[in-house]
Amino acid sequence: MLRRQALVSLVSLVLAACGAASATPTGHAVPSELPEGTPARSFAPSPTGRLDSPPDLALLAPDLARFPVPPDARRLPLPVGSSLLARWKVEPGSGTYRFYRDALPTAGYSITGLAPGDTVASIRFEDGSGGAWQIDIHGDLESALLELGPEHP
Amino acid sequence: MIGLLRPTGGALFLLLLLAGTARAADDYTLPFHDPKVGLSYGVDRDLRSCIQADWTGQVWVDCAAHWGRVYDNHTGMDFPMVAFSAVAAARDGVVVDLFEGFGTWQFGANGNFVLIRHPDGKRTLYYHLAQNGVLVGVGDQVTAGQVIAKSGCSGMCNGEHLHFELLAQQNGWWFPTDPNWERRWTTWPGRVPFLASYWRENNAGAETIVHGQTIAHWVEFRNDGGRTWRNDISRGRILLGTWNPAAHASAFRAWDWGSSWYATNVDRATAPGQVGRFTFGLYGGPPAGSYGETFNLVANSLFWFDHARLGSFWVPINVVWGISPTPRAGTR
Numbered sequence: 001m002l003r004r005q006a007l008v009s010l011v012s013l014v015l016a017a018c019g020a021a022s023a024t025p026t027g028h029a030v031p032s033e034l035p036e037g038t039p040a041r042s043f044a045p046s047p048t049g050r051l052d053s054p055p056d057l058a059l060l061a062p063d064l065a066r067f068p069v070p071p072d073a074r075r076l077p078l079p080v081g082s083s084l085l086a087r088w089k090v091e092p093g094s095g096t097y098r099f100y101r102d103a104l105p106t107a108g109y110s111i112t113g114l115a116p117g118d119t120v121a122s123i124r125f126e127d128g129s130g131g132a133w134q135i136d137i138h139g140d141l142e143s144a145l146l147e148l149g150p151e152h153p
Numbered sequence: 154m155i156g157l158l159r160p161t162g163g164a165l166f167l168l169l170l171l172a173g174t175a176r177a178a179d180d181y182t183l184p185f186h187d188p189k190v191g192l193s194y195g196v197d198r199d200l201r202s203c204i205q206a207d208w209t210g211q212v213w214v215d216c217a218a219h220w221g222r223v224y225d226n227h228t229g230m231d232f233p234m235v236a237f238s239a240v241a242a243a244r245d246g247v248v249v250d251l252f253e254g255f256g257t258w259q260f261g262a263n264g265n266f267v268l269i270r271h272p273d274g275k276r277t278l279y280y281h282l283a284q285n286g287v288l289v290g291v292g293d294q295v296t297a298g299q300v301i302a303k304s305g306c307s308g309m310c311n312g313e314h315l316h317f318e319l320l321a322q323q324n325g326w327w328f329p330t331d332p333n334w335e336r337r338w339t340t341w342p343g344r345v346p347f348l349a350s351y352w353r354e355n356n357a358g359a360e361t362i363v364h365g366q367t368i369a370h371w372v373e374f375r376n377d378g379g380r381t382w383r384n385d386i387s388r389g390r391i392l393l394g395t396w397n398p399a400a401h402a403s404a405f406r407a408w409d410w411g412s413s414w415y416a417t418n419v420d421r422a423t424a425p426g427q428v429g430r431f432t433f434g435l436y437g438g439p440p441a442g443s444y445g446e447t448f449n450l451v452a453n454s455l456f457w458f459d460h461a462r463l464g465s466f467w468v469p470i471n472v473v474w475g476i477s478p479t480p481r482a483g484t485r
Binding site for chain 2: 092093094096097098101113114115116117118119120121122124134136137138139140141152153
């Protein structure tokens, strides 16, 4: 009887934990897409700098309203389930890569890595609170896509 | 380089995976001289759409770019390089094709390139070069480590870099292979061709010479590059020459020097990772006084080494009148 009660308690605990986990924002939480022209939520750094629990990216992310964007960029909706913060359509060519190489330091971000390529280029950078972010440019001759999200492998 | 070859995706996928089973040290070195250059993205050995096999063996079932590893359908290795940096031949070979007419930053389907045929039948491709930045001609014999071009961002390019590709022929088709996965470098990981660091020298690096007499001096450097230091008469052999300015006529040239600036070859062949000694004479030609002579390593006719990495090597020389030098032991 005692063993049965223990089993029931264990199942209850597991179920409760699952419920809690599903309700907790994860490291890959998807911020709701902001309509064009809507100011992004202001940047709210953690008091300790680093969080023990997974952060809410929408709170830690660069302020999209002030984030440098190429003049030709057109904001796109985020794919469902994406961990990206924002996505834009840009002109093909290496202009976007050069734009961010220059604009990120000017906007107060520290570039931590550059990875140029043929059809892909990435730039890693940090904000003042140690948040690590990445811009990926996917482009071919016809079109190019710019993605902003957390640093990823 | 996208679009150089258009075999069927399935056949290419199989060939790339099969090629990956051969993993032996080969005779290629990294196609540049700057040891700080890292890999942006390597070869995708699985050219099925959105399935990526990187150089570590990891397979990614997605279409994303993976920093330092791979992006989908990539046929070569991308190395970030500031425009107009030196691009070097990865192995001895013959230039079989080139183009240099595109603008250095001209975006488009094609760009400037050099294609080299090697003794093992493979070919290497150097892509996105600067306009008029090719330093060799079709038919030229090139030596491993020779600077063949200046980098740029011509063609299908997002940010200045060198796209390097190793091609192997199968059934009449040329296929991209992965030098990292197949361990085609002379060392693992691959190294730049010519790199050295100061090790030690005799007489604590300082010499006293009686005016009109010759003494023997030796210095040792560690071979931190990917190519074995040869001491034969070939192009690319490693020798010690005067520096600052490069190849100036030395006032301390002894009878054993090869020329007014060329003091000596490395004493014996020195593999990557080993220490090579250079023994040469110093002649007390100038009047009594305190002098110095600066030297640097050079891959003959190809490349002067980074002098700073050699501890800015120079030999303080004290010339005296008719007094025997006091023997000293030790290292600097």
